[in-house]
Amino acid sequence: MTAKVLQKFDGQLLLKILNSLKDPIWIIENNGNVLWVNQAADDFFSIGELIGQNVFKMEKQGLFSPSIARLVIEQKRFISTAQITQNNVQLLVSGDYIPDENGDIQYIVTHARQLSQAINQSSELGKVESILQLYKQQIRELILQKNQQNEDFYVGKSKAAQTISVWSQKIADIDTTILLNGETGVGKTALAYRIHQLSSRNNKPFIHLDCGAIPESLIESELFGYKKGAFTGANANGKLGLIAAADQGTIFLDEIGEFPLHLQSKLLQILQNKTYRMIGDNQVQQADVRIIAATNVNLMERVKEGAFRKDLFYRLNILPMKIPPLRERREDIIPLLNLYLGKFDQKYGHQHYLSKNLMDTLYNYSWEGNIRELENLMERLVITSAGPKIDIDDLPSDFPIQQSQQLLLQNVEEVSxxxxxxxxxxxxxxxxxxxxxxxxxxxxxxxxxxxxxxxxxxxxxxxxxxxxxxxx
The missing domain is CATH 1.10.10 (Arc Repressor Mutant, subunit A)
Incomplete structure (x- = not known):
């Protein structure tokens, strides 16, 4: 039931829900200008048009005190406090912020309720914070959709794409380990980043470590860091590892199946106890990070081969998710083709369209490299195609089209x-x-x-x- 509701959720529905609430809700820009208020806020203050006004000026005019938005901006954290209006009405007001991609404050969301209605203030604070967390998550989702960044997997309408889109929203703020399974190029990195952006850690670092791309001898120092003089050739001042760099954020361990066996016990310690030791240091460090791992191999097979610890596998596999290859969700191919056509046309200043023959051919192609292969092909076609129409003849000479499929598509206009x-x-x-x-x-x-x-x-x-x- 929840999945069906979330699939239908959009920005207009969110505004309708917020307008149905009896408590005033404000959305404010980081400069203090009011971006949006619900109907309850308009009715409560009754001072004319609120949208476009500046809350800092309103505070100076004595319309309310203090300004919750100002406090959130100054302290950059969730704030809940009592507020008095010009009519001596006491409110319990809470506010939190939505960060931009750099972690800076972009929007402030506030919620108010008359103190006389709060039977138990401590429990009400908890309820208000929960409500604001929901608002924040939905607004983060709307911002992601608007920017269309790292949304490659989610532009399609296949059941798999919709299921994972809903799933990523549901587990974003469940602060536990996630294991993503899927072939190379299916969008594991994009999904990991999406989960991070939808989580409460979104204004903190997202660190990507490809375990298969770094030499085994360097992974330990890259991930855990080392103290001064830990080994010959080390930086004289020591080095912080990626775990420290991702403090309070998310670390994405790509191709976790390639993680060295002799270091897996240290990774297990982070997952179990949230602690680790830098190389050459006896002091235990705290690891306040959320770990998302990904693999394109069967980890249980790696366990049977003795190349992967069974206990580590079970600690990683708390929230597993399999991303199907593109050939198993063909409904997403055409939307992805259009997405990347528009993306690269804009990048290179061109204007192209795909012929029906080409779209049919690419729809039936197996896409062994998945979304990454599709993206690379579309960029190549946008660059190399002479005219506005991109057709089968524009495909690279090494593109594996079956001859029978070519004949069928070329003769489409000759049959009913x-x-x-x-x-x-x-x-x-x-x-x-x-x-x-x-x-x-x-x-x-x-x-x-x-x-x-x-x-x-x-x-x-x-x-x-x-x-x-x-x-x-």
């Missing part, structure tokens, strides 16, 4: 629509069955029943021969 659609369906059936070697798995992958697949095989005169579909 039903015949063309049958040809497409037959091509998809053959390709999918030859990948799965099972009518049941083919049906599951294509989202239809097994009996439907059997009927289509008969219609297209296809039979199974040595685990492949062939035409009779």
């Amino acid at each position: 629509l039903p015949v063309y659609l049958d040809q497409i369906e037959k091509s998809v059936l053959i390709k999918t069955y030859n990948e799965t070697n099972s009518t049941w798995k083919t049906a599951k992958k294509l989202g239809v029943s097994q009996s439907y697949i059997i009927r289509r095989l008969k219609k297209f005169n296809l039979r199974i021969s040595e685990k492949e579909l062939v035409e009779i």
Whole structure:
């Protein structure tokens, strides 16, 4: 039920919800200008148009004291305090801020309630803080959607994309370890950053460490740091590690399956006790970080091979999430093509469009490199295509298009629509069955029943021969 509600959630619905509340809600810019207020705030103060006014000036005019927005800006933290209006009404007012990408204050959100309505002030403070956390998370989500940054995975409408989008919102503020599974290029880094941005740690660092890209001999010093004189050739002043650099933020351990076995006990200590030791130091350091790990290998297989600790795997696997490859969520391919076409057209000052033949070809392509391969191809096409129309002929010479698929697409205008659609369906059936070697798995992958697949095989005169579909 929660997933369905969140899928339908948008900015207009958020504003309607906030307007339905009986408590005044304000959204204020970092310069003190009022960006938005709900209807309750307008009704309570009754001093004309609030939007566009400056709360610092309103405080000086005695309309209320103190200004909660001013206190939040000065102290850069959640504030809850009593406020008195010009009519001597006492309010319990709380405020918190939404950071920008640099961690600076971008917006302040405030909530007010008359003290006479607060039966138990301490419990009310907890409720108010919870409400503000919800507002903050939803506003962070709206800002992410508006900026369209690191949203590559989420532009599609596939069930997988929508499920993970909802899931990332749900677990963002659950401060525990997350393990992302998926092939290279599916968007694990983008998802990790999205979770960080939606979390309460979003105004703190996001540190990305690719465990497979750093030599094994350097990972320990990079991650944990070292004290002065810890080893020959070390920096004379010592070095803080990435864990210290990510203090109060998030550290993303990409390709965790490549993490050296002899260092896994130190990583386990961080996950269990939130403590670690720098190289050459006996003092225990505190690690206030959230860890998100990712892998493109089967970690349980690595455990069986003796290359990965079983206890570490179970500590990482608290909140696992598998990101399916692009070929298993084809509904997302066309939106992604359009996204990157627009992105690179804007970057290089061009204006292109994709032909239907090309879009059909790319839709049926296997995308072994997933989103990363798609992004690289679109950038190449935008740069190298001569005219505004990008067609099949513009594809690189080494792009693996099946000859039969090319012929089908080139002759699309020579046949009727039903015949063309049958040809497409037959091509998809053959390709999918030859990948799965099972009518049941083919049906599951294509989202239809097994009996439907059997009927289509008969219609297209296809039979199974040595685990492949062939035409009779």
